[in-house]
Amino acid sequence: MVCTANDLLGWRDFPKGLRVLLLDEDSSSAAEIRLKLEEMEYIVSTFCDENDALTAISNKLENFHVAIVEVTTQNSHGRFKFLEVAKDLPTIMTSNVQCLGTMMKCIALGAVEFLLKPLSDEKLRNIWQHAVHKAFNAGGKDLSESLKPVKESVVSMLHLELGNGEAMSSISVKTENETALEENEQEHSAGIYKYPAPLTPQLKQGLRLVDDGDCQDQTNCSSEKESMDQDEESKSVDITCGNVVDENIVQTSPPQVLWETVNKDEDEAPGGCKSESTMSSCLQNKDGPSDSGGDPGSPFKASGIETSYGNKANRKKLKVDWTPELHKKFVQAVEKLGVDQAIPSRILEFMKVQGLTRHNIASHLQKYRMQRRHILPKEDDRRWPNPRAPSQRSYYPQRPVMAFPPHHSAHTSPTGQVYYPAWGHPGSYPSNVQMWGPAFYPPWQPTDNWHSYPYPAVHADAWGCPVIPQPPTHGSLPPFPQNANEFHSAKRMHGRYGILQNSFDLHPAEEVIDKVVKEAITKPWLPLPIGLKPPSTDSVLAELSKQGIPNIPSPIKRKHPR
């Protein structure tokens, strides 16, 4: 499946760093446009003279990703020429006058769009689409150099496989909602080439909208009823709803919101309208500095979504989509509350996410605990071969409640351990792969094996798993793979693998390496010390078996019979 325009619509801030050639004889107009573009973080090169522009293009086509060219009745001829010369550069024509003939000719000559002046923010904001469109439709061969990075970047962001165009998960890709968090993101203005992912901390939530649902059950983000709590940081959960029957995308312009289609085949039962709705968090955090350019319109200028999909007795289940952000919030809540206090209702209260129900939380909590149970005991087993002698009643090691700072670049727990957020910073969440791991590590955890091995690449998992500070030897490494390309397990292993190789001398056995990699791939949530041989479940079992312990109680089993 190929990436469709729909997939791209939400990347509102993608264009940062995109280079725009602006050709406009009207200097004041040019200045104005330039200013706007620059506010949007495009990089603008202004030309008043057509020939200069052409020269610039011919010299360095790769310096531009998209062009905006003013056309008048006087200069139209030259502009047409420009279009022909610059046919590899997505060119938007603009003019004060609307002349159908001119428009037609421009388009015919390859202009991607004709915009009437004045060029509003709206018009300008999305000009990047042409670059992306070109990038994806020009075919690898004649794809101009300037657009390749664009393509790569987009591919990265969409978690597509590069190369063979096997854009696998394009449909399953869920855009992540990112609170353009308060922090320190690397603001390389032109970073698009280097760090595509971080570049888009502004990536806003993607909401899957399926047509025809009742979106407005209890939880609609649009529900203005008792809107969010009076508080300042409430998020809300947005539910997309509707049946899975064919749906068309509705592109709303509300900032940070992407309505994305879920093209599921309706192989569903004919009669039974299986309306699967998902609720994804849509941070409409007012606090967010995110609204940089803010949408001119109301932050929530609902465009039809709620209105058109609002009714329906079809009150089907709203499936909560635990986006990383939502999850993160959840984890934070749990951590803040402390394990003993972490019960659904409190978590719910703490999270302040509109639309979430206690049940949702409970469910998630259940999974969360399951994961912990699955993971921690295993690590414990490594230390204490006899799993049958649990030292604690609780599966959740107690840890002092700690107050997280509002930002997540790093947290320091009372014990001095440094905690990192799941993915470097919220903006760089590279995938929709949920990573489950312990939110709390037992105090003992980091003290032995963990510390002995360099493990700079992976700092934490989604659960806010603590990580050790970077060893000096790897101090120069980035906090986390910054490249969204590394989104899926195999690739995410890159970092680990690198470490692995570094510690090759410690464990030269290739099988070991393979095993480690395999397991790491299989269980991406495991922040395993790579230098250390991480036993797979099987190997653990085998080892235990060798030691006379035929099996270990399944962690999945209920704690106590009912």
Place this chain on the structure above:
DNA sequence: CGGGCAATAT
């Protein structure tokens, strides 16, 4: 009512 777990659904 609400927590927690298993069963069920998607």
Place this chain on the structure above:
DNA sequence: GATATTGCCC
């Protein structure tokens, strides 16, 4: 198969 929802028990 993983996740989320439902159902049921306490």
